[in-house]
Amino acid sequence: MDPLFFLLFAFIAVACGVNVVLQKHPISSALSLVAVMASLAVLYLLQGAEFIAMAQMIVYAGAIMVLFIFVIMLLNAGTEETKGRSWMALIFGVPAIIGLLGSLAYFMQTGMPKLGEVKFGDWKGGGAYEVGYALFTQYLLPFEVTSVLILIAIVGAIVLARKELD
Amino acid sequence: MEFLVITGVKLALILFIFMTALAYLQWVERKVIAHVQVRMGPSRVGPHGLLQPLADVIKLITKEGVLPPHVNKFYYLAAPFFAVFMALISISIIPFGTDITIPAMVIAGKTFGPYKTMMELADINVGVLLILAVSSLGVYGIALAGWSSNNKYALLGGLRSSAQMISYELPMSLAIAAPLLTAGTLSLRAIADTQKGFYFGFLPHWAIFQFPAPQIFSFIIFMIAAFAETNRIPFDLPEAENELVAGFHVEYSSMSFAAFFMAEYANMVTVCSVATILFLGGWHPLFPESMGSNLVAPLLMAAVGSVCLYHGLNPARPFDRITLPVFAVVFFGMAGLLAFPPTVPIIMPIFWFTAKLLFLLFLFVWIRATLPRFRYDQLMGFAWKFLFPVALLNLLVTGFLVALVS
Numbered sequence: 191m192d193p194l195f196f197l198l199f200a201f202i203a204v205a206c207g208v209n210v211v212l213q214k215h216p217i218s219s220a221l222s223l224v225a226v227m228a229s230l231a232v233l234y235l236l237q238g239a240e241f242i243a244m245a246q247m248i249v250y251a252g253a254i255m256v257l258f259i260f261v262i263m264l265l266n267a268g269t270e271e272t273k274g275r276s277w278m279a280l281i282f283g284v285p286a287i288i289g290l291l292g293s294l295a296y297f298m299q300t301g302m303p304k305l306g307e308v309k310f311g312d313w314k315g316g317g318a319y320e321v322g323y324a325l326f327t328q329y330l331l332p333f334e335v336t337s338v339l340i341l342i343a344i345v346g347a348i349v350l351a352r353k354e355l356d
Numbered sequence: 357m358e359f360l361v362i363t364g365v366k367l368a369l370i371l372f373i374f375m376t377a378l379a380y381l382q383w384v385e386r387k388v389i390a391h392v393q394v395r396m397g398p399s400r401v402g403p404h405g406l407l408q409p410l411a412d413v414i415k416l417i418t419k420e421g422v423l424p425p426h427v428n429k430f431y432y433l434a435a436p437f438f439a440v441f442m443a444l445i446s447i448s449i450i451p452f453g454t455d456i457t458i459p460a461m462v463i464a465g466k467t468f469g470p471y472k473t474m475m476e477l478a479d480i481n482v483g484v485l486l487i488l489a490v491s492s493l494g495v496y497g498i499a500l501a502g503w504s505s506n507n508k509y510a511l512l513g514g515l516r517s518s519a520q521m522i523s524y525e526l527p528m529s530l531a532i533a534a535p536l537l538t539a540g541t542l543s544l545r546a547i548a549d550t551q552k553g554f555y556f557g558f559l560p561h562w563a564i565f566q567f568p569a570p571q572i573f574s575f576i577i578f579m580i581a582a583f584a585e586t587n588r589i590p591f592d593l594p595e596a597e598n599e600l601v602a603g604f605h606v607e608y609s610s611m612s613f614a615a616f617f618m619a620e621y622a623n624m625v626t627v628c629s630v631a632t633i634l635f636l637g638g639w640h641p642l643f644p645e646s647m648g649s650n651l652v653a654p655l656l657m658a659a660v661g662s663v664c665l666y667h668g669l670n671p672a673r674p675f676d677r678i679t680l681p682v683f684a685v686v687f688f689g690m691a692g693l694l695a696f697p698p699t700v701p702i703i704m705p706i707f708w709f710t711a712k713l714l715f716l717l718f719l720f721v722w723i724r725a726t727l728p729r730f731r732y733d734q735l736m737g738f739a740w741k742f743l744f745p746v747a748l749l750n751l752l753v754t755g756f757l758v759a760l761v762s
Contacts, residue, residue, distance in 0.1 A: 217431070217500075217503065221496075221500075224496070240480070240481065240482045241482060241485070243482075244482050244485035244486060244488075244489050245485070247489035247492075247493070248485065248488055248489045248492055251489070251492075251493060252488075252489055252492025252493055252495075252525075253492065253522065253525070256492070256495055256496070256499070256518055256521075256522055257522065259496070259499055259503075259518070260499070260515065260518045260519065260522070263499065263502075263503050263511065263514060263515055263518070264515060266511075317481060317482070318481075318482060318485075318542050
């Protein structure tokens with residue numbers, strides 16, 4: 191059952207990821223991205239990381255993408271217009287992407303040969319308690335540093351926005 | 357196999373009861389508002405307008421669904437489905453009673469059971485987070501409906517609802533986080549079970565009274581944010597009819613129009629259930645059994661039945677001569693069921709849960725009949741400048757008190 195779900199949602203994630211690029215309307219692209227986030231959440235859930243799955247839904251699908259869609263609706267961005275694709279892009283792009291994916295696959299195969307088998311539902315460290323405990327003991331310093339980083343980003347955003355207002 | 361059958365039965369039961377309740381919630385709302393405004397309310401279809409929801413549903417189903425030529429067809433048709441889907445999904449993890457045991461039965465020579473099952477569809481250990489995630493996804497239905505309609509009123513409604521729901525999500529999450537500190541778990545069933553028991557023998561262990569940090573402020577903040585999340589008066593800016601015609605659903609007709617109403621009522625039921633579980637002790641009674649909390653339900657039902665019988669036998673009300681005595685019999689039957697010892701442990705938790713839920717739903721209707729609407733800038737200012745800091749402070753004080761005691 192689990193491998194079936196994995197294949198289904200992995201396929202949805204990849205298909206929607208491709209769709210983000212292919213769609214011409216910004217709303218369609220944004221909604222495809224939401225579908226990618228949702229299927230990633232299901233993949234996390236299959237691995238037993240319940241907290242991360244729900245955080246993924248709340249933060250990415252529920253907050254960030256709603257903000258994206260809000261901005262797209264507010265600016266009333268229309269359909270993207272294309273004036274045909276250039277042949278040069280095709281000639282250089284296709285070999286480049288084949289080379290990139292091929293070398294990625296090669297290095298992942300040779301660099302990490304002993305990954306072992308994935309067993310669904312085997313791992314029990316994904317609940318809220320375990321994540322919270324790890325965050326406040328083992329990873330306390332990175333956690334606090336990240337919060338300072340986010341604070342700096344907020345202050346920076348306010349400073350930039352104020353400059354535009356004046 | 358067993359699991360599938362039991363889950364299927366529970367699914368059918370919950371779906372049937374929930375759908376009927378949603379239809380009748382609208383009847384209750386119209387009746388209550390009518391009586392607040394000294395009117396009759398729906399009274400023509402069936403006794404006391406009781407068949408009005410059925411008539412409304414038939415009307416909405418048989419109406420022609422108009423597809424305006426200027427809309428974005430795919431998103432226009434998908435938006436109501438999305439809204440209803442997200443509204444209905446969260447009811448599946450709401451527990452509304454303790455676990456029940458179905459005794460073993462012998463059917464056609466085979467023994468079935470005994471089965472033990474919980475009164476909810478799924479008990480997941482991140483239930484509160486799932487509720488938050490689903491409620492934050494619900495905004496897509498409304499925003500897409502507003503955008504795909506290609507109508508400036510609808511677009512403004514959709515924009516307002518996205519901004520409002522993002523803003524009120526924050527105080528709501530913070531208000532939910534505070535009782536979680538005392539409960540120490542994210543599963544809704546476990547949270548309700550931490551509120552079992554009584555102080556000094558009479559004060560219930562509910563989160564709003566709980567030692568060391570009574571969550572009364574969290575409860576108030578949660579309810580205010582819940583009004584905004586469900587787009588109800590005084591926060592129904594997305595569908596303010598005197599500025600935006602009807603807001604995000606102005607281009608919708610027939611069943612897709614009804615879908616948005618269904619989603620709104622389903623969201624109301626969900627937030628009220630969550631408030632009941634988080635703050636009002638779920639299915640645990642108001643006062644201990646030793647003081648006769650089990651007698652409340654049958655006495656209440658018997659009292660309602662007697663009132664029905666009294667008015668039904670009144671010769672000055674000839675139209676109610678048949679209907680009210682029938683209701684009286686129904687209420688007396690429920691009183692008997694609530695007093696019948698074998699069914700009490702199963703049905704009494706459901707009674708207390710439903711009573712609290714109905715009280716909160718009545719609060720929603722009551723406030724709709726009482727309060728005027730906010731202005732838009734007031735709405736945003738209230739969320740960010742008052743509710744959010746207060747929720748933060750409340751969380752801080754709760755955390756401090758919990759850390760001090762433990």
